[in-house]
Amino acid sequence: MNFVIKAIKFLDLVIPREKRIDIASSALELFITRKMPGTAVNAVIMESAQKLVGSRQQYIGESVALRFAKLSEHATAPTRGSPLAAGFDLYSAYDYTIPSRGKEIVKTDIQIALPDGCxxxxxxxxxxxxxxFIDVGAxxxxQDYRGNVGVVLFxxxxxxxxxxKGDRIAQLICERxxxxxxxxxxxxxxxxxxTGGFGSTGKN
Structure with a gap:
């Protein structure tokens, strides 16, 4: 199966997105049947390989969607600062004043549905x-949260x-x-x- 995983990672890099799944499936079937012709384990391995390919389909052959809905007219749709930006900028739906050395939960008035596995x-x-000196907490x-996305700003x-209202306050990153x-x-x-804990590996 190490070969299978390496093959799929290679396909990620060199094969056009819309062709990857078909090519990966055909290549895996050819490899397995030639390497182990007539073995009883063939079907089991092929099924596992197909599941592996299928589980990657939304990340290989299809675009991954971060779905969202506006909860009020005050909401601003998330945006990307550049095509390869890691996160989507989140916007405040209201005016706030965060006191010195204090914190505030800033509402975006959007709800989101994250991609599977994220x-x-x-x-x-x-x-x-x-x-x-503005930081984010919490x-x-x-993935199953459907409430108003609030951002804790310190x-x-x-x-x-x-x-x-309308200021960019944080960024949302989808992580596996x-x-x-x-x-x-x-x-x-x-x-x-x-049991070595805090500072046990050195001062710096």
Whole structure:
């Protein structure tokens, strides 16, 4: 299966987007039947390979959509600052004043539906952080959340900071995530690091 994964990653780079799925499926079938002709395990491996290709279809052969809806007339649609920007800019739906050394939950008046297998990470905008000491907190949006997207802004400066309706306040990044099962054990295997925590690997 390592070959399968490497082949699909290669296809991501060199094959036109609309052709990748058909080519990947045909290549996998040819590889498996020639390498292991007549074996009982053929069907099982082929099924697993097809599932692997299928799970990547929305990321390879189709565009991935971040769906959103406006909850009021005050909302502004998210935008990208450039074609390859990592995140979508989020906009304030109202006017706010964030006190010095204080915080505020800034409403966007939009709700979102994230792509399958993703969560939304709300990250600071570099300009606000560098120029005005404005940072973002509580920046995780779960895939099943359908409420008003609010952004917690912290003002670490010595002056109050005004946010106007329509201002860009943060950026939303879609990140892949694993959703593992939780399993309890009586003990876990030892590692070289062991219980070394804060500062255990050095001062810097």
């Amino acid at each position: 969560y939304g990470r709300v990250a600071p905008r570099s300009g606000l952080a560098a120029k005005h 920046g995780v949006i779960d 003002n670490f400066s010595e002056e109050d900071f005004k946010v106007s 995530i694993y959703l593992p099962e939780l399993k309890e054990f009586s003990t876990l295997e030892e590692t070289e690091r062991g």
